[in-house]
Amino acid sequence: MARIKLEGLKKTYAGGVQAVKGIDLEVADGEFVVLVGPSGCGKSTLLRMVAGLETISEGRLEIGDSVVNDLEPAQRDIAMVFQNYALYPHMTVFDNLAYGLKNRGFKRSEIERRVQEAARMLEIEDFLPRKPRQLSGGQRQRVAMGRALVREPAAFLFDEPLSNLDAKLRVQMRVEIKQLQRRLKTTSLYVTHDQLEAMTLGDRLVVLNGGRIEQVGTPMEIYARPASIFVATFIGSPAMNLIPLDYLRERGNGLLGDLPKSTDIVGIRPDDLHMQAPSGPHLVVDSTLELFEAAGAESHLYVRLAGSDQPSVIRTAGQPPVAEGETLRFYVRREALHPFNRKSGKRTV
């Protein structure tokens, strides 16, 4: 059990690529923090610096109460789950789990006890005598988890551990990881590019972009109040619609007068465009339906706003009786607007 504290962490690779450009973050003891961002934004680099697999170019890293900048990975009391699982192919599942304990000089009986316990927790007891190549992707994933938790480390580090699984298994493992972390209460730092995974797993999210933090907060805080256009469009699916303020202002209603002067673009989530007029102050937008996408419990309506070529997407529950080419009217509650400044990319209020 330990907190992790990052202070001004920077990484410049030998070739001069600056992958991480100054990260300040504190992960509380027992917290599950997810680093999320598009591919290439420096998530893995940051995680690997915490693990000790990459040197820290600048800044301070604390795990527990000590600075660990110069400690070897083994001395940092962390365990990592790799994207490709990194199981030792020539060892049985049992030996894969036991390897880290053997290296640390645990007694045979203790190794046996811990491996059995982890295997039971992850339901991989039957696979203990097998080699990794005799396991399915999901089973390998469990073994990789088991190898991390037998050591009972101060922190778990995950680098996109679910991205090699098929969609169904990914959801299942996501739930299991969450439950496991709840039960063990081990501080966890989890990297993913999948915003849904991030939203569902994290106690807090850290949205990264180009080696910097865009926003830190609980999933709902970030969803409800994205701090920048980047976060607004990255978190949530389908992505938030961005509509020029001038366009909305032309539609009148005098509702937008109180927005800060710097606002020039407004974000509206696909869920916030309703087909029935809500109570309270709201805007009215007309549009033409270009494409209707039924996705079972919900539908996506791809529209073009009237008098502009602005494409937008609306998400509604069920399947409304609409036809492509039809003109549709949508209502947006005043509170559902996310005002941004295009130039700075920041939220204005």
Add this chain to the structure above:
Amino acid sequence: MQTKRMTFPGRWLPYALLAPQVIVTLVFFIWPASQALYQSLLREDAFGLSSSFVGLANFSRLFDDAYYLNSLSVTAVFAIGTTLLSMSAALLLAATVNRLLRSRDAYTTLLVWPYAIAPAIAGVLWWFIFNPSIGIVPYVLDMLGYRWNHRTSGTDAMLLVIIAAAWKQIAYNFLFFLAGLQSIPQSLIEAAAIDGAGPVKRFWTIVFPLLTPTTFFLLVVNVVYAMFDTFGVIHATTQGGPAQATNILVYKVYADGFVGMNIGSSAAQSVILMAIVIALTVIQFRFIERRVNY
């Protein structure tokens, strides 16, 4: 498995395309091999004027011959020594180079050089370096209190030929080991590092076991090399001496056949060599290729 199927127009084209390979095999392998088999059953008279069929007498005489038995054990020492030295040196180099991730290309090209040098030249080179009167190694050893002389000491001579023969094979082994090391995912090493294994432990518990297919392949290749492809090295350095100390089987075939003119015995020796090669090849394909998969 999908296999590619070619169809040729006409009947003769496929045969014509195969012909060069078949002819080369016939002329340079099948024919000499059958000649050796045939000759091994004959004995020539002292003047080489006539020969008579003697059955397996050439073989039974060989196994009563103290020189031949000596040659067998000399060959064993030589083959094991050469294989161990060339493989461990190559593995050490490959592991080092593998760590220097960058500028890898320049390194590998440099290290192929010794392999490109013909074995005879390598032999002469070593003969020169170890020359008791003018070589640098004896000079240095002398200062350290060791009188090196491979012309009189069988041990020195054996060391010399082992070093010379191993040297030539290092670059070849190096390339295979490096390729093997490169194919081990970096994340495995990283996982082991997090699991508390230091560099040496990582090497012996993760890297080396994962290299076994490469190691076994090279083991056979190197033994075959040491036993059959080192004629040039011996010829250029010790010529089998002193006192038969480095007279390995291939060299003895030559010495008995072309110098001693005992064609029957020489042929019998080459038949035995041939049997050993075949046995090693069978081991390679039947046993190792299947067993060494993890």
